[in-house]
Amino acid sequence: MDKRLLCFGYGFSARALATRLVPEGWHVVGTTRSAEKLDGIAATGVEPVSWPGGDLRPLIEEFPNILISAGPTPEGDPVLAELRDAFEAAAPKMRWLGYLSTTGVYGDHQGGWVDEQTPLAPSTKRGLQRVEAEAAWRAVPGLPVHIFRLAGIYGPGRGPFAKVRKGTARRIIKDGQVFSRIHVEDIAQALELSLAAPAPGEIYNLCDDDPAPPQDVIGHAAQMLGLPVPPAIPIEAAEMTPMARSFYAESKRVRNDHVKRTLGWRPAYPDYKSGLAAMLALAES
Numbered sequence: 150m151d152k153r154l155l156c157f158g159y160g161f162s163a164r165a166l167a168t169r170l171v172p173e174g175w176h177v178v179g180t181t182r183s184a185e186k187l188d189g190i191a192a193t194g195v196e197p198v199s200w201p202g203g204d205l206r207p208l209i210e211e212f213p214n215i216l217i218s219a220g221p222t223p224e225g226d227p228v229l230a231e232l233r234d235a236f237e238a239a240a241p242k243m244r245w246l247g248y249l250s251t252t253g254v255y256g257d258h259q260g261g262w263v264d265e266q267t268p269l270a271p272s273t274k275r276g277l278q279r280v281e282a283e284a285a286w287r288a289v290p291g292l293p294v295h296i297f298r299l300a301g302i303y304g305p306g307r308g309p310f311a312k313v314r315k316g317t318a319r320r321i322i323k324d325g326q327v328f329s330r331i332h333v334e335d336i337a338q339a340l341e342l343s344l345a346a347p348a349p350g351e352i353y354n355l356c357d358d359d360p361a362p363p364q365d366v367i368g369h370a371a372q373m374l375g376l377p378v379p380p381a382i383p384i385e386a387a388e389m390t391p392m393a394r395s396f397y398a399e400s401k402r403v404r405n406d407h408v409k410r411t412l413g414w415r416p417a418y419p420d421y422k423s424g425l426a427a428m429l430a431l432a433e434s
Contacts, residue, residue, distance in 0.1 A: 150345065151244065152176060155212040157200070157228050158219035159190055161307060162249060162299070165337035166216070167195050178208060180219075201227070206235040213244035214344060221282040223274075229285050240291035245347045247340060250298045252329060252354060254280045258401040260325050265298075265352045265407050273395045293349035297339065300356035300403050301396075303421075304333030308428055309370040313379070318371070320364035321397070323384040328363055328396075329356035329403035332418040332427075342412040353408040359420035360402040366421050373429055 152175040156163040159179030167177045171194040179190055180200035190197035198205065209215065209232060219228055229236070236243075253276035255263040271277045286294050312318035339355050364381065371378045384397055408414045418424035 151213045153212045154178070154214045154216060154344070155205075155208050156180065156195075156216045156218065157205075158217070159186075159195065159197070160218050161302060161304065161333055162336045162340075163216060163218050164193070165304070165333045166340045167193065169337050169341055171195065178212070180205070201231065205232060209235040209239050213242065215243065215245070216247045216249070216340070217286070218249040221278040223278065225278075226282040226285050229282075229289070233289065236289050236292060240289060240293075243293055245295065245344055245349075246286070246293055247295045247297060247343060248283065248286050250279050250283050250296055251276070252298045252300050252356065252401070252403050253399065254283065254298060255399075255401060255403075257399040260327050260400045260402065262402045262404055263354075264404040265354055272398055275395065276399075287350075293347060295343055295347070295349065296352040297336070297343075298352065298354050298403075299336060300329035300331045300354075302331055302333055302336065303424065303428075305428055305431055307333070308425065309367050310374065310425075310429065310432070313367065313371050313374055313376055318367050318379045319387065320367045320379045320381045321384050321387045321389070322364055322381045323397050323400075326362055326384075326397060326400050327360050327402060329360045329401070330366075330421055330424070331356050332416070332424040335414075335416040335418055338417065339408055339412060339414050342414055346412065348411070351411070353412070354403050354405050355408060356403040356405050357416050357419050357421070357424070358405065359422075361421055366425075369422060370425055373425060 154177045156179040159181050178196045180198050187197040254269045254271050255267050256270035256272040269280050368378045
C-alpha cells in the first residue's frame with residue numbers, strides 16, 4: 150500500500166485518522182485555513198499546508214489517497230470549486246478518495262430507521278448542500294470516491310461533560326426525538342479499514358448501535374460526574390440558535406449493518422454510555 154494521504158480540512162475526524170496512520174509510517178498532509186495552527190499540526194507528525202491560498206495541484210497529482218473533510222458552502226464544494234481540473238487529471242492513478250458527509254442527507258424519518266438505500270430527502274439547507282456535494286464528487290469521471298455518512302460526532306474534547314460541569318447543559322425535550330451518534334475513534338477505524346480495502350463507489354453509514362434521545366445523553370453524563378441532572382425544557386420553550394434548532398428538525402435511527410458486513414468494522418464504542426465512559430477515563434488519567 151502506498152502510505153501517503155492528503156487531507157483537505159484537518160479537523161476532528163482527520164486528526165483521529167492521522168493519529169492511527171502516522172505511527173504506521175504514513176506520510177499525512179493536512180490543510181488548514183489558520184496559519185496559527187500550522188505548528189500544532191506539525192507537532193503531531195503531520196505535514197501542514199495552508200489552504201485556500203496555496204497551490205495543491207502538485208500534491209493532488211502525487212498523493213494516491215485523499216480525504217475530503219472540508220464542508221460545502223452555499224456556493225458548493227470548496228475543494229471542487231477550485232481544484233476540479235486537478236482531480237480530473239489525477240483520477241486515473243488515484244487509489245482512494247474518501248468524502249466525509251452526514252446522515253443529514255436522509256432528512257427526517259420521525260424516529261424510523263434509515264440505511265444506505267434510503268432515498269435522500271434532506272430537510273435542512275446543510276443537508277441539501279451535502280447531497281449536492283456528494284453528487285458533485287461522484288460525477289468526477291474515474292475518481293475512486295467513497296462516501297462516509299457520519300452521525301453526530303463526539304469524542305475527547307467534544308462532548309457533554311464541559312457543559313454539564315459549567316451548568317449550561319440543557320435537556321431539551323421533543324417527543325419522539327432520537328439521534329444516532331459516532332465516536333471519532335470509530336470513524337477513524339472505518340476510514341483506516343477502507344484505505345486498506347478500497348471499493349470505489351461505496352457508501353457507508355458510520356454510527357453506533359444505540360440511537361438515543363439527546364436528553365438521555367445529557368442526563369447520563371451528569372450522573373457520571375455526580376452532578377444534578379439538568380432540568381427538562383420543552384423544545385417550545387427553549388432558546389436555541391438556528392443551527393441548534395435545525396438538529397431537532399430531524400429524527401431518525403441510522404443502520405450500520407453495511408459497513409460491518411463489507412469492511413468488518415465493529416465500533417469500539419457501540420453506545421454513548423461506553424463512549425462517555427472512555428472519555429471520562431481519559432480526562433481523569
